[in-house]
Amino acid sequence: xxxxxxxxxxxxEGGNTEFLLKLVLEELEREKINTELxxxxxxxxxxxxxxxxxxxxKMPKCAIESDDLNFYLRKAIxxxxxxxxxxxxxxxxxxxTKALIDRIGFVTRGGGSLLKGxxxxxxxxxxxxxxxxAFDTINHFFLISGMIVVGSTYWNLGIGREKGEVxxxxxxxxxxxxxxxxxxxxxxxLKSN
Numbered sequence: 128x129x130x131x132x133x134x135x136x137x138x139x140e141g142g143n144t145e146f147l148l149k150l151v152l153e154e155l156e157r158e159k160i161n162t163e164l165x166x167x168x169x170x171x172x173x174x175x176x177x178x179x180x181x182x183x184x185k186m187p188k189c190a191i192e193s194d195d196l197n198f199y200l201r202k203a204i205x206x207x208x209x210x211x212x213x214x215x216x217x218x219x220x221x222x223x224t225k226a227l228i229d230r231i232g233f234v235t236r237g238g239g240s241l242l243k244g245x246x247x248x249x250x251x252x253x254x255x256x257x258x259x260x261a262f263d264t265i266n267h268f269f270l271i272s273g274m275i276v277v278g279s280t281y282w283n284l285g286i287g288r289e290k291g292e293v294x295x296x297x298x299x300x301x302x303x304x305x306x307x308x309x310x311x312x313x314x315x316x317l318k319s320n
Contacts, residue, residue, distance in 0.1 A: 129160045129314050131208035133250075134199065136224030138169035139214075143252035143293035147285045147303050148212040151250060154307020155208070160314065165202065168214075172196055172226040175233050182237035189234050196230050203231055204241050208314055209274070211265045212250035218257030220264050228268040235272060243273035246314055248306060254288040277313055279306040 133152055137144035145164070152162040172194050180190035187204055189196050203209055211228070213220035220228070235241035247269035251258045262282055269276045279302045287293030294300065 129318055130206045131155050131160050131162045132202045132206040133164045133210035133212060134227060135164060135166045136168050136213035136221040139290060140166055142290050143285060143287045144212045144214050146293055147250050147252055148210060150300060150303035151210060151307040154304055155311055158311035160311060165199065167223045167227055168221055170195060170223060172223050174226045175229040181234040185238050187234060187238045187241055189230050199227060200231050200234055208246045208310055210248050210250055213261055215251060215253040215257045215261045218260045220261045232268050232272060240273050245274050246277055246310055247274040248277045248310060249283055251284040252293055253284055253286055258284045277310050279309055
């Protein structure tokens with residue numbers, strides 16, 4: 128079975144980032160892909176401390192065990208598809224999203240490129256501007272990890288500030304649905320090879 132995990136880097140559960148991620152996941156579920164949504168926003172995820180223990184041990188585990196990062200790491204490694212969603216904060220991703228990227232990236236690259244060949248897609252919620260930089264931050268993580276980055280009919284973003292406002296962005300909504308369809312097509316092709 129094909130598995131997809133989505134990390135929601137927004138501290139607002141039920142907010143615009145979650146709504147956009149759920150649109151993508153709904154399309155994957157229609158295609159019989161197993162999905163899971165994990166809320167990392169507002170969780171205590173510390174940044175990488177560059178201790179190098181993951182590089183020395185070559186184990187798919189971060190030496191910091193005081194937060195849930197190793198749980199998220201396992202979910203990423205076990206999945207065929209990884210979605211990372213973030214609101215746009217000062218033209219970049221949320222701090223929780225950045226900590227997730229840094230630590231998962233360091234561990235998986237040090238452990239032998241453990242995400243290589245997986246599918247990745249960034250999903251960004253934005254009030255007005257700055258979303259492309261946040262989008263690039265996540266995609267740079269996917270690309271340096273050797274992942275297959277999937278796009279849609281436009282950048283994977285939705286515009287809205289208040290909870291639910293992104294639902295009025297018809298182009299953004301359609302784009303997320305198309306993104307889910309594109310991911311499902313590519314995942315099935317990869318699985319059949």
